[in-house]
Every structure is written in C-alpha cells, then in structure tokens.
Amino acid sequence: MTNEVLLDFNNVTMQFGGVTALSDVSVKIFRGEILGLIGPNGAGKTTCFNVMTGVYQPTQGSVVFNGSDITKLKRFQITQSGIARTFQNIRLFSEMTAVENVMVGADARKTSSIPAALLRTKHQRAEEKESYDRSMELLNLMGIADRASDAARNLPYGYQRRLEIARALATEPELLCLDEPAAGFNPAEKQQLNELIFTIRDRGYTVLLIEHDMSVVMNVSDRVVVLDFGKKIAEGLPSEVRSNPDVIAAYLGVPDDAA
Amino acid sequence: MPDWLIVRTFWDLTVTGLALGSIYALVALGYTLVYGVLRLINFAHSEIFMVGTFSALIASTQFLNIPMLEDGNYPYRTGGTLVLFLVFILFAAMFISGVGAVALERIAYRPLRGNGDAFGAIALAFLTSFVIGLIFVNETKANLIIACVGTAPISYSYLRFFKKGKKAPRLAFLISAIGASTAIAEAVGIWGPNRREQYQTPRILEKKVLFSALGTDVRIDYVIVIVGALLMMTALTLFVNKTKLGRGVRAVAQDAETARILGVNVDLIIVVTFALGGVMAGGAAMLFTMVYDQSRFNIGFILGVKSFTAAVLGGIGNLKGALLGGFMLGLVENYGSAVFGGQWKDVIAFVVLLVVLMVRPTGILGESLGRARV
Amino acid sequence: MSRLWELWKRLQSLSTDVQVRWKSMSRVQRLSGYVLAVLALYLAPWWPKIPGIGWLVNTPGTQFSTVLNDQVIIFVLVALGLNVVVGLAGLLDLGYVGFYAVGAYVVGVLTSQHASLPWLVVLPIAVVVSMLFGVILGTPTLRLRGDYLAIVTLGFGEIIRISAKNLDWLGASRGISDIGRPPSIGPLKFGVIDPKPYYWLGLTLVFLVVFCLHRLEESRVGRAWTAIREDEDAAELMGVNTFKFKLWAFAIGAAVGGLAGAHYAGKVGFISPDNFPLQLSILFLAAVVLGGSGNMYGAILGGIMVAWLPERFRNFTDKRVLVFGIALVLVMVFRPEGLLPRRVRTKSPMKSASGGQEVAQ
Numbered sequence: 001m002t003n004e005v006l007l008d009f010n011n012v013t014m015q016f017g018g019v020t021a022l023s024d025v026s027v028k029i030f031r032g033e034i035l036g037l038i039g040p041n042g043a044g045k046t047t048c049f050n051v052m053t054g055v056y057q058p059t060q061g062s063v064v065f066n067g068s069d070i071t072k073l074k075r076f077q078i079t080q081s082g083i084a085r086t087f088q089n090i091r092l093f094s095e096m097t098a099v100e101n102v103m104v105g106a107d108a109r110k111t112s113s114i115p116a117a118l119l120r121t122k123h124q125r126a127e128e129k130e131s132y133d134r135s136m137e138l139l140n141l142m143g144i145a146d147r148a149s150d151a152a153r154n155l156p157y158g159y160q161r162r163l164e165i166a167r168a169l170a171t172e173p174e175l176l177c178l179d180e181p182a183a184g185f186n187p188a189e190k191q192q193l194n195e196l197i198f199t200i201r202d203r204g205y206t207v208l209l210i211e212h213d214m215s216v217v218m219n220v221s222d223r224v225v226v227l228d229f230g231k232k233i234a235e236g237l238p239s240e241v242r243s244n245p246d247v248i249a250a251y252l253g254v255p256d257d258a259a
Numbered sequence: 260m261p262d263w264l265i266v267r268t269f270w271d272l273t274v275t276g277l278a279l280g281s282i283y284a285l286v287a288l289g290y291t292l293v294y295g296v297l298r299l300i301n302f303a304h305s306e307i308f309m310v311g312t313f314s315a316l317i318a319s320t321q322f323l324n325i326p327m328l329e330d331g332n333y334p335y336r337t338g339g340t341l342v343l344f345l346v347f348i349l350f351a352a353m354f355i356s357g358v359g360a361v362a363l364e365r366i367a368y369r370p371l372r373g374n375g376d377a378f379g380a381i382a383l384a385f386l387t388s389f390v391i392g393l394i395f396v397n398e399t400k401a402n403l404i405i406a407c408v409g410t411a412p413i414s415y416s417y418l419r420f421f422k423k424g425k426k427a428p429r430l431a432f433l434i435s436a437i438g439a440s441t442a443i444a445e446a447v448g449i450w451g452p453n454r455r456e457q458y459q460t461p462r463i464l465e466k467k468v469l470f471s472a473l474g475t476d477v478r479i480d481y482v483i484v485i486v487g488a489l490l491m492m493t494a495l496t497l498f499v500n501k502t503k504l505g506r507g508v509r510a511v512a513q514d515a516e517t518a519r520i521l522g523v524n525v526d527l528i529i530v531v532t533f534a535l536g537g538v539m540a541g542g543a544a545m546l547f548t549m550v551y552d553q554s555r556f557n558i559g560f561i562l563g564v565k566s567f568t569a570a571v572l573g574g575i576g577n578l579k580g581a582l583l584g585g586f587m588l589g590l591v592e593n594y595g596s597a598v599f600g601g602q603w604k605d606v607i608a609f610v611v612l613l614v615v616l617m618v619r620p621t622g623i624l625g626e627s628l629g630r631a632r633v
Numbered sequence: 634m635s636r637l638w639e640l641w642k643r644l645q646s647l648s649t650d651v652q653v654r655w656k657s658m659s660r661v662q663r664l665s666g667y668v669l670a671v672l673a674l675y676l677a678p679w680w681p682k683i684p685g686i687g688w689l690v691n692t693p694g695t696q697f698s699t700v701l702n703d704q705v706i707i708f709v710l711v712a713l714g715l716n717v718v719v720g721l722a723g724l725l726d727l728g729y730v731g732f733y734a735v736g737a738y739v740v741g742v743l744t745s746q747h748a749s750l751p752w753l754v755v756l757p758i759a760v761v762v763s764m765l766f767g768v769i770l771g772t773p774t775l776r777l778r779g780d781y782l783a784i785v786t787l788g789f790g791e792i793i794r795i796s797a798k799n800l801d802w803l804g805a806s807r808g809i810s811d812i813g814r815p816p817s818i819g820p821l822k823f824g825v826i827d828p829k830p831y832y833w834l835g836l837t838l839v840f841l842v843v844f845c846l847h848r849l850e851e852s853r854v855g856r857a858w859t860a861i862r863e864d865e866d867a868a869e870l871m872g873v874n875t876f877k878f879k880l881w882a883f884a885i886g887a888a889v890g891g892l893a894g895a896h897y898a899g900k901v902g903f904i905s906p907d908n909f910p911l912q913l914s915i916l917f918l919a920a921v922v923l924g925g926s927g928n929m930y931g932a933i934l935g936g937i938m939v940a941w942l943p944e945r946f947r948n949f950t951d952k953r954v955l956v957f958g959i960a961l962v963l964v965m966v967f968r969p970e971g972l973l974p975r976r977v978r979t980k981s982p983m984k985s986a987s988g989g990q991e992v993a994q
Contacts, residue, residue, distance in 0.1 A: 053870055074869075075866075075869045076869050076873055076874045076875065079869075079870060079872035080872050084870075084871075084872075091867040093863040093864060093868075094863065095859065095863060096856070096860070096863070100859075103853070104860045104868065104873065105872065107856060107857065107873070108871060108872025108873070109872075110853055113854070113877075113881075114854055117848055117849050117853065117854045118845055118848055120848060124852070127853075131853070171871060171872045294780075298780075300780045300784070366962070367962050367965075367966075370966045371966060371969075375966070383962075383963060383966060386963065387963060389959075390956050390960065390963075393946075393949040393952060394946045395946075397949050397951070397952065417967075427965060427966075428969060429779070430719075430723070430725060430926075430969075431969035433725060433783060434922055434961055434965050434969075435961065435962050435966065437727070437958075438919075438957075438958045438959065438961025438962040438965065439958065439962050440958070441955075441957065441958030444958075445955035445958055446955060449952060564787065564788065571781070571784075602798075603795070603799065605791060605795060606792050606796070609791065610792075613773065613774070613785055616774075616781055617773055620777065620781075
C-alpha cells in the first residue's frame with residue numbers, strides 16, 4: 001500500500017427524489033491497497049460503486065481519479081480511464097463464450113474500429129490476437145481456462161463469478177471494484193477468493209471490495225470503511241473497525257464467523 | 260383521416276383541435292395503461308379502436324336498422340330516441356373493443372409471458388390451420404372449414420407447449436404486437452364490410468350549431484366529443500383511484516412482484532388493464548364515427564401512432580398526461596396543418612414526438628401510473 | 634400434425650449429418666463444395682427446369698427469374714441489412730422501408746429526374762446518402778429506450794414516404810420514371826425484359842454484403858453489438874462505447890437498405906411513393922424475425938421465405954400481409970428465436986478461419 005491517492009471520493013451526496021442514498025461521504029483509496037467497504041444492507045455501498053463508475057451522477061461532490069475529475073464522464077470513458085467493476089447480480093453476456101466475454105473487456109483498450117474490421121488491416125489483426133491472448137491469460141489466472149469456449153450461461157456459479165473478475169481485469173484498470181464477490185461461496189471457495197484477491201493486488205491492481213462476509217473482508221483488506229444509512233461511520237484497520245462501538249451498533253453485533 | 264378540417268379561424272381550429280384531441284386522448288389512455296402495467300407498447304391497440312368504429316357502424320346499420328341515406332336527407336333522430344341510439348352504439352363499441360382487447364391479450368401476449376391458456380391455444384391453433392389451409396386453397400369458406408378441422412389437434416399440442424411456461428424476451432412482445440396489429444387490420448380489410456374501401460355511417464345526429472362564441476360556430480357533435488371524453492376520463496380515474504381493482508392496477512404498475520406476493524391476482528389485473536384500455540378505445544371509436552361518419556380498415560395505424568405520441572407527450576403511464584397530451588396534439592396538428600398544409604399533418608405528429616422525446620423523455624407530466632398522481 | 638413434426642426432425646438430423654460430414658472433409662473438398670454451391674445459385678433461374686424436382690421451386694403465374702430478382706434478392710438484401718440493426722445490435726427499427734426508399738429515390742433523382750448520371754455512378758452515392766440518413770436518424774434517437782425507438786423509426790419511414798408524395802422535385806405522386814439501368818457489359822444486357830442479369834448483379838451484391846458483414850461479426854464490432862444487445866449497461870461499464878456502435882449498426886443497416894433500393898430502382902425503371910408503404914417495413918421485419926434474428930443465414934432464409942412463398946403458392950397473395958401478421962405472432966409465441974436461431978459460438982474466435990465446431994442453439 002502506498003501513500004499515493006488513486007481515487008478521491010469527495011463529499012459525495014447522492015439523492016434520488018426524496019431518498020438520500022449517500023450523505024457527504026468522503027473516502028480516499030490509496031494505490032496498491034485493498035480497501036473493504038462494509039455496512040448493513042441499504043447502507044449505500046453499491047451506490048458508491050455506481051457513483052464511482054459513472055452509473056449515477058452525484059447530486060453533490062466529486063470523484064477524482066488519478067488526479068482528474070471523472071464525475072461528469074460517460075461510463076465507458078470512466079472504464080477507459082482505469083476503473084473496472086463486477087456486479088452483485090452476475091451480469092455476464094450469457095450467450096457469448098467465456099473467452100469472448102473477457103475479450104469484450106479487452107476491447108476497451110483497442111483502437112481499431114469498423115473500417116479496420118472490414119479491411120482486416122494488420123493493426124486490427126494484431127489487436128484481435130492480442131485481445132485473445134490476453135483474455136486466455138486472464139482466464140488462466142482465474143483458473144477457469146478449461147471452459148473458455150463454453151457459453152457463459154452454461155458455466156457453474158463459481159466460474160461465472162471468476163469470469164466477471166477476469167472480464168473486469170481485461171479492461172486494464174488501475175482500480176478494480178468487486179461487488180460482493182463471495183456471495184454464494186462455501187468456506188473453501190472463500191479461501192480461494194481471498195488468495196485470488198491477494199494475487200490481483202500483487203500484480204499491481206488496487207482493489208475496492210464490497211462484502212458482507214467478514215471472513216473475507218477482515219482477512220483481505222488493508223483498511224476498512226463502514227457505511228450506515230448513507231453516512232461513513234468508521235474507517236481504519238480491520239481490527240480497529242471490528243471493535244468500534246458504532247460499527248457494532250450498526251450491525252447489532254458483528255457476526256461471529258470472522259474466522 | 261378525411262379532410263373535413265376546412266376551417267379557417269383560430270378558434271375554429273381550436274374547437275376542432277380539442278375534439279380531435281379528445282379522441283387521441285381516449286385512445287392514448289389504452290396505450291398508457293398497458294405500458295404502465297406491462298412496459299409493453301400495445302401496437303394492436305389502434306386496431307382495437309378500428310374494430311370499435313366498425314362495431315359502431317354495424318350497430319347502427321344492422322341492429323338499429325338505421326338506413327343509409329343520401330346527402331341532405333339524413334336519418335336524423337332527436338330527443339329521447341337520439342340519446343338511446345347513441346348510448347346503444349356507445350355500449351356496443353365499448354363492449355366489442357373491450358372484449359377484443361381481452362382476447363388480444365390472451366392470444367398474442369399471455370403465451371409469451373409463459374402462462375398461455377386454453378383460449379389462447381385454441382385461437383392460435385385456429386389461426387395456424389387457417390394459414391396452412393391457405394397454402395392449398397384460397398376460398399374463405401373452405402379455409403374456415405380447414406381451420407376448424409385443424410384446431411382441435413393443433414390446440415392440444417399448443418397447450419402442451421404452453422405448460423412449459425417459456426417466457427419470451429421483450430423484443431418478442433413488441434413483434435407479436437406488430438403481427439397482431441397487422442393481422443387484425445388486414446382481416447377487416449379482407450372480410451369487413453366494404454372491404455378496403457371507406458365505410459360510411461348513417462348520420463343520426465344532426466350536426467346543428469349549438470352556440471356561437473369568439474367568432475366561431477360550435478357544433479353539437481364537437482361538444483359531445485369533448486364532454487364525452489372528459490366524462491370517460493373521469494370515470495376511469497375514479498375507477499383507478501377508488502376501487503379495489505383500480506388499486507391493483509396501480510400496484511402492479513409500480514411493482515408486479517411485490518403485488519403478487521401481497522396477494523394481488525396479477526393476471527386478473529392485466530386482463531382488467533386491457534379491458535379498461537379497450538373500453539376507452541371503444542368510446543373513442545363511437546365518438547369518432549359520430550363526427551366523421553366513416554371508417555376504414557387502416558385508420559388504426561396512423562391514429563395509433565398519434566395517440567401513442569399523445570401518451571408519451573403527457574407522460575407515459577400517467578392518465579392525466581394522456582388527456583393533456585391528446586388535447587395538445589390535436590391542437591398542434593390543427594394549427595400546423597393551417598400553417599404548412601393538410602398533407603403534412605401526419606408528419607407533424609412524428610416531429611412533435613421526436614422533439615418531445617429529445618427534450619423530455621418522461622413527458623410533460625412525467626410520472627408513472629404507480630405513483631398515484633393520477 | 635405429428636407427421637409434420639417428424640419431417641422437421643428428419644430435416645434437423647439430416648442437417649446435423651451434413652454438418653458432421655462437412656467437418657470431416659478436407660479443405661480442398663470444402664472449397665469445391667462452396668464453389669459448387671455458388672455456381673448453383675448463379676444458375677438459379679434455370680432451377681424450375683430441373684426434371685423431377687424443378688416444380689418444387691417454380692412460381693406459377695410469374696416468371697421464376699422475375700421473382701428471383703424483383704423479390705427474393707431484394708428481400709434477402711434488406712433482411713441482411715435489417716438483421717444488423719434488429720438482430721445484431723438489438724435495435725427495433727420499424728421504418729426500414731425509409732432507407733430502402735432513400736436508395737431508390739437517389740437513383741431516380743440522379744439518373745432521371747434532375748440529372749442523367751449513369752446508374753453505376755449513382756449506386757455508391759445512393760448507399761452513402763442512405764447511410765447519412767441512418768446517421769441523421771440515429772444520432773438523436775438511439776439514446777431512447779427500445780420501445781420508443783420503434784415508434785420513432787416507424788415515423789421516419791412514413792415521413793420519407795409522405796415527403797416523396799408531396800414534394801414535386803421528388804416526383805410527388807407521379808413518381809419518377811425512366812430510371813437508369815446498370816450498364817450492359819458484353820453479353821450481359823440490362824434491358825427491360827430479361828431479369829436474369831439483374832438477378833446475377835443482385836446475387837453478387839448479396840455475396841459482397843455477406844462477406845463484409847461476416848468480417849464485422851467476427852471482430853470486436855460483432856462482440857460489441859452482441860454485448861450491447863445482451864446487456865447494454867454492463868457493456869458500457871466494460872468500456873464499450875455503446876452509442877458509437879449502435880450508430881454504426883444503424884448506418885450499416887441503412888447503407889444496405891439503400892443498396893437494395895438502388896438495385897430495385899435500377900431494375901423496375903419507375904418508382905412512386907406507393908412502392909414504399911409501412912406494410913413493407915412489416916414484411917421486412919417479418920423476414921428477419923421469422924428467419925432468425927441475429928443470424929445472417931437466418932435473415933437470408935427469412936428473406937427467401939417471405940419473398941418466394943407467396944409466389945410459389947400464388948393462392949394467397951391477396952392475403953399475404955395477413956398471413957405474415959399471423960406468422961409473426963405464432964413465431965413469437967412458439968419460437969421467438971426464429972427458424973435459424975442465433976448461433977452460440979462455441980468455437981474459439983481465433984480458430985474461426987479454419988472452421989471450428991458450431992453448435993446451433
């Protein structure tokens with residue numbers, strides 16, 4: 001974990017009609033760290049993701065990434081700036097194969113377009129090959145390369161979750177946002193996920209993680225931010241946050257499965 | 260639409276524009292209701308309207324035995340008889356359109372939701388064997404016989420298919436709607452009275468001038484149209500706001516799953532929604548025939564697009580919006596025709612639609628049916 | 634009923650047998666197979682003469698080669714183009730007849746009404762102008778939700794028709810006559826009577842379009858379109874510039890539609906606004922949907938069916954539109970994917986050149 005601020009979430013307020021989903025939330029994410037974002041259901045965690053990735057425009061506040069203000073950018077531009085994400089409910093392109101799904105992510109960095117595809121220029125062919133190679137490499141990293149040519153909807157659940165991560169990584173992000181990646185996993189799979197997240201960080205990515213499962217979050221995160229009712233109520237090391245009375249109160253007792 | 264708009268003054272245009280707009284508004288209600296509840300553009304709704312006009316026509320000529328007389332010698336009725344006749348025609352149109360809408364839902368949409376029922380299976384089987392028969396022979400009586408023969412075995416296998424409960428993607432609903440719309444219009448064009456020609460109605464209401472104001476003569480039929488539309492609109496609003504079924508409609512429009520969990524019979528609500536839309540279209544149809552004295556198998560399409568425009572203009576899913584949108588569109592169309600010429604009338608509606616969608620995709624009043632700002 | 638089902642199943646197993654046999658053939662064998670198929674297609678005008686089975690394809694009442702050109706090839710081209718918009722990118726376009734009309738009218742205006750340029754020169758102009766219309770229509774409207782897009786495109790088609798009807802410089806209701814024909818080269822004479830050269834020209838255009846579209850599909854463009862169709866928001870969050878690709882789909886679809894219109898005008902020599910009614914848009918859509926939206930070969934099959942069937946069974950031409958309306962409903966109820974559903978490509982993208990396995994879904 002470095003001291004360089006990668007993402008600066010500045011006093012963000014997000015209102016939908018009469019509902020305030022986020023209220024003056026400020027979070028700094030440092031390059032190279034794994035930051036856990038926790039809080040009871042409805043606290044605003046996914047809303048944070050959505051603001052960061054451009055799904056919502058904040059009512060107030062700004063998001064500064066790598067020094068530039070990305071608040072007003074279009075979603076695909078934000079992805080091209082270097083933020084990628086997975087989804088709480090898996091949103092793969094179900095009819096496409098696993099490797100094609102990842103290639104869509106890899107395409108984010110490619111420049112050849114319609115005319116090049118029609119003419120099959122050298123540049124375009126090189127980019128296709130590069131996309132494919134990189135996608136297979138990511139599938140290998142995720143351990144799911146054995147089913148690269150299977151349609152995404154035919155993959156087992158664990159594979160699908162990992163495929164989403166591979167696809168996000170293919171966009172060559174600097175910040176990877178994982179939305180409840182451990183949902184539906186058994187303890188062994190959660191352990192594998194923990195190791196995977198460490199591997200990702202070791203490769204140079206910064207990770208922001210929403211998770212309900214304390215055995216994942218507390219073990220993997222360098223720091224933890226806690227939200228409740230749209231406000232940030234605690235921030236710090238996992239051990240500090242765990243014993244913070246406000247946090248305990250918000251959850252009415254932190255679950256005992258933090259192994 | 261016939262070019263009876265040979266009016267020149269601004270207030271003339273306004274009165275006729277409001278009358279025209281009333282018809283748009285009533286049909287728009289059907290679109291907005293179905294869209295609010297099912298997120299589906301019921302393309303075939305315009306044909307439900309067209310069928311309503313033909314019901315009105317047939318009701319007058321066949322059931323009330325009103326003769327078709329020549330220009331200048333209309334079979335006018337007055338007083339109590341007139342009211343009775345008009346009401347009869349109104350109910351006939353509303354009934355047929357309402358039933359038609361319900362049947363349409365069962366045949367073209369319900370199977371796509373995964374709960375096709377026997378009625379739908381039988382109807383689709385009938386249509387299938389009719390079409391297959393056409394490959395071999397093209398004579399209506401023969402085709403009908405073939406169709407009846409084929410219905411039984413085919414409907415059995417269709418029902419088996421329906422049991423699987425396959426749900427179709429959203430695009431499929433739209434295409435099915437388009438298919439139904441085309442089929443109904445063509446069917447009327449092929450077998451309806453006067454085939455593809457214009458069909459005249461007997462005129463029983465003498466279009467006397469009711470009063471004069473602001474330099475224009477206001478005819479009684481315009482007044483009836485506008486007042487009638489407002490009355491029907493009020494009745495619908497009361498139904499949706501005050502009755503149990505109406506609450507169900509609003510609930511399903513907002514969140515079908517939750518409504519289902521809370522015990523609302525979603526399928527019944529959907530039927531009610533279609534029925535309401537159909538009844539409104541039937542009312543519009545009767546008023547239409549009263550003013551225009553004619554109909555044709557293909558009037559549905561252009562009127563449907565304009566009414567849908569009106570619905571979007573006012574805010575899709577919003578009942579008051581449909582009314583507002585309808586009036587606005589009627590006025591804009593009239594004024595526009597006066598400025599640009601009648602032949603560009605239809606283009607005006609499309610351009611208005613495009614502009615509105617660009618500037619305010621949620622429409623003027625913007626809210627959806629579920630939010631009870633009705 | 635069950636006999637029909639058995640026949641269908643038999644056809645399916647036959648096709649899988651053929652597919653298996655095909656894969657086991659060598660490259661040379663496959664190449665000669667393709668060549669034979671292409672040759673057979675160019676020889677299509679003589680199919681009805683084949684003893685024994687020729688009668689299957691023949692169209693009583695109209696000369697077979699006229700049907701082939703005036704209807705089948707046109708519908709195939711149109712279906713290919715509309716398939717890009719509706720099937721690949723998932724945009725519901727109900728006014729495709731507008732682009733078709735633009736292509737035809739550009740040819741009409743530049744070869745007859747206001748200039749006398751040769752047809753061959755005007756052809757690319759027609760395609761470009763149609764493409765431009767596609768961009769003009771798409772830019773404000775592609776941000777709209779799918780349902781709204783349908784109505785707006787429908788309006789566009791009608792605006793084109795009404796404008797053609799009311800504008801004198803487009804010929805108004807009279808239409809445009811004496812439209813230029815493709816240039817006669819050697820033995821190929823593009824005259825008034827023989828439709829065969831037109832058919833061959835059209836067929837060549839089809840091959841060209843198929844080639845280009847195939848290249849697009851097997852590239853990041855095709856992937857982007859599929860991603861947009863499946864989950865537009867997720868695609869955008871994965872870095873896909875959805876607006877750009879949707880606009881391109883629209884433009885390409887428009888270009889192909891204009892191409893079809895230009896070819897049509899070059900053959901018939903006379904066009905009027907009545908040639909481009911809304912019902913034609915419905916027929917076009919029916920062709921794509923019935924054949925299999927999203928599948929290029931499905932679109933071709935759909936185009937063939939929609940154009941040829943009513944002529945083959947001349948009986949029900951007056952009920953043609955009715956039948957297609959009913960067919961749309963039936964197909965949506967029982968087989969929304971169409972006859973040839975979108976292929977789930979289980980082959981690796983890099984191996985597509987040498988032909989991997991394709992499993993039809």
